[in-house]
Amino acid sequence: HPHLQTDPTCGLVFEGVALNAIADAVGTPCWVMGAGTLRHRLRRMQAAMQAAGLNVGIHYAVKANDHTAVLSLIGEEGHGADIVSGGELARTQRAGIAAGRVVFSGVGKTDAELEQAISLGVGQINVESAEELAIISAIASRLGRTAKVALRVNPDVDAKTHAKITTGLAANKFGIPFADAAALYAHAASLPGVQPVGFATHIGSQILTAAPYRAAYARVATLVRSVRDSGLSVEVVDCGGGLGISYRTEAEGQPEALAGAIRAELGDLGVRLAIEPGRWLAGPAGVLLSSVILRKEQGMAAPFLVLDSAMNELLRPSMYDAWHGILPLAPQAFSQPTELAHVVGPVCESGDTFARDRLLPRLERGARVAILDTGAYGSVMSSTYNSRPLAAQVLVEDGRWKVIRHRQTVEELWQDETMPSHLAGHA
Ligand code: LLP
Numbered sequence: 001h002p003h004l005q006t007d008p009t010c011g012l013v014f015e016g017v018a019l020n021a022i023a024d025a026v027g028t029p030c031w032v033m034g035a036g037t038l039r040h041r042l043r044r045m046q047a048a049m050q051a052a053g054l055n056v057g058i059h060y061a062v063k064a065n066d067h068t069a070v071l072s073l074i075g076e077e078g079h080g081a082d083i084v085s086g087g088e089l090a091r092t093q094r095a096g097i098a099a100g101r102v103v104f105s106g107v108g109k110t111d112a113e114l115e116q117a118i119s120l121g122v123g124q125i126n127v128e129s130a131e132e133l134a135i136i137s138a139i140a141s142r143l144g145r146t147a148k149v150a151l152r153v154n155p156d157v158d159a160k161t162h163a164k165i166t167t168g169l170a171a172n173k174f175g176i177p178f179a180d181a182a183a184l185y186a187h188a189a190s191l192p193g194v195q196p197v198g199f200a201t202h203i204g205s206q207i208l209t210a211a212p213y214r215a216a217y218a219r220v221a222t223l224v225r226s227v228r229d230s231g232l233s234v235e236v237v238d239c240g241g242g243l244g245i246s247y248r249t250e251a252e253g254q255p256e257a258l259a260g261a262i263r264a265e266l267g268d269l270g271v272r273l274a275i276e277p278g279r280w281l282a283g284p285a286g287v288l289l290s291s292v293i294l295r296k297e298q299g300m301a302a303p304f305l306v307l308d309s310a311m312n313e314l315l316r317p318s319m320y321d322a323w324h325g326i327l328p329l330a331p332q333a334f335s336q337p338t339e340l341a342h343v344v345g346p347v348c349e350s351g352d353t354f355a356r357d358r359l360l361p362r363l364e365r366g367a368r369v370a371i372l373d374t375g376a377y378g379s380v381m382s383s384t385y386n387s388r389p390l391a392a393q394v395l396v397e398d399g400r401w402k403v404i405r406h407r408q409t410v411e412e413l414w415q416d417e418t419m420p421s422h423l424a425g426h427a
Contacts, residue, residue, distance in 0.1 A: 016399030029309035035397035037285035048255035061278030064376035071095035082276035086113040140193030159204030168203025202240030210257040217265035241276035286375020310345025318351040325372035336361035
């Protein structure tokens, strides 16, 4: 982690800010997002595409981290967005990302969401089924608009990632079966209200090698050629997201390898290219600060370190058995003898476990830790389960920091609830 250092006097430092100073002021649990890391990774991704001689539009996958400050930074750096809901669309508009630079993906878009997107003039809608194509055609026609659509193809390629984040197999709910795509494209060209502009594919997430990408893009290239042979024009290929990061010891997915796969399979088609990365950009740019509520000793066995953050903050370990690095914040922690410990949250489920048998310096009650690589699919997957208010969020850049979301208060937990009158007397 080039932006994370250990300082002998102030402990763990992220982009020039001592994380202990943030925790002192804001408390824990607290998400900290590094704007410098995010910018650095955006530029590295873009440079890798340019070095391969490709002009690839970057559409940041908003679902990874949808904070308006993050989206504003993406827009400021000149990039667009990949969205999957009306809520995400509204956020991009609030953050000043032009609608023309927004791609609308997702397997089930409601009529209201499609109306919103078509009225705003989003740059592209990725269509996931024949049924959805008919609906878009009808809605756009009614609005007197023409929606640019790309067909999301399911290439039936194994991304070799966790089953819950694999999307490109025929058994998955995503995309149009490869065998049906050419005919549906021709059908789209005959429909009112829609203009088919190309194809999209996305095979999954946390992909670490280029091979599955090449296999998927090769199939898409075949499709582009055969559709063109039939006399139709294809202007765009959206190559999806999914590039993985190093959570543990695995080698991080390389943007250069992704660029190589795109160039090898799609480079000579003369199409406009786009990618939809989320995790690779935002994941390493965030940490979750937590405190040890207590050490629960287990005799000779590994103790339980119970944190003040839980599965309702960071769901990934419970949901995908994900491994996240855990580092103590205090400088003296690194000179303590190490031990094996189980790191858990206080929520009443055994699945509320961040790490088992983790080698850590001995941590006492009150010690603070940073849970690493939580900038993507971290805060966005939070809930208030167990009536635990949403954690505070902070943005750091150039040695300064700012709260970008206040810690939710307990009163805010119920402020949107209403009481039926026959029960109101008891409140
Ligand atoms: N495009 C589409 C159509 C997607 O479905 C996704 C992610 C992306 C792009 C961005 O993928 P990325 O570059 O971030 O891998 N919550 C899970 C990850 C779910 C990913 C869903 N789709 C996790 O925490 O691992």
